[in-house]
Amino acid sequence: MNYGFIVSYDGSRYEGWQRQTRTKDTIQGKLEDTLERITGAKGQVIGAGRTDAGVHALGQYANVHLQEEYDLKMLQDAWNRALPDDISIHGLAIRDERFHSRFSAVEKHYRYCIRVGAEKNVFRRRYVWQLGEALDVEAMRRGAAFLTGTHDFTSFCGNRHFKKSAVRSISDISLSLSGGELIIDYRGSGFLQNMIRIITGTLVEIGEGKKKAEQMPAILEAKDRSEAGFTAPPQGLVLVDVVY
Secondary structure (H helix, E strand, C coil), X not given: CEEEEEEEECHHHCCCCCCCCCCCCCHHHHHHHHHHHHHCCCCCCEECCCCCCCCEEEEEEEEEECCCCCCHHHHHHHHHHHCCCCEEEEEEEEECXXXXXXXXXXXXXEEEEEECCCCCCHHHCCCCECCCCCCCHHHXXXXXXXXXXXXXXXXXCCCCCCCCCCEEEEEEEEEEEECCEEEEXXXXXCCCCCHHHHHHHHHHHHHCXXXXXXXXXXXXXXXXXXXXXXXXXXXXXXXXXXEC
């Protein structure tokens, strides 16, 4: 049976989504280990997105193939009880055998939050980048507009040895201010390693006046990571939703 479900997690203390041999502190690792503990069955949990260390998720989607058919509510409840308090699953359902969380996804929605006011919010410190300075949001919007559509995003990829195609499609980047926070919403079919955080860092440099919005086409064309801005810190980023 192919079980699909939504995963929410606070990524603060984890080394990202993907299971690693050097550490047990990954989201995928915790999901797989607790599943084996309650069912006795090994299964590879496939996530829609491989979030980086320190990145959070409200609506990560995942699926896992298991030999047996379980009562969905009983399995979901037992799994949640076995998981640490910073990881939760819901919406457990049987999916088509060919469904794949990553390859079946049509669109992913990520959000990056930046505290732009001088006053810190201590209760949001794990979920925002507390930049604490004013930004030229209109200039950032102009820069972001150059990135929508289908482009080669090599300049915004954190993996310098990436060999596959870096062509990705971004359908929308929107910026809004709320409660002293600048919220940047990204929607697209897929994203490269660190891509959103590098775009965010580049947009912040535009907002600070260190780069001009009109430089974005040249940065894309260069296909050179050094031409883009810095990588924004992970805690401000959350995977909001995955569309199928």
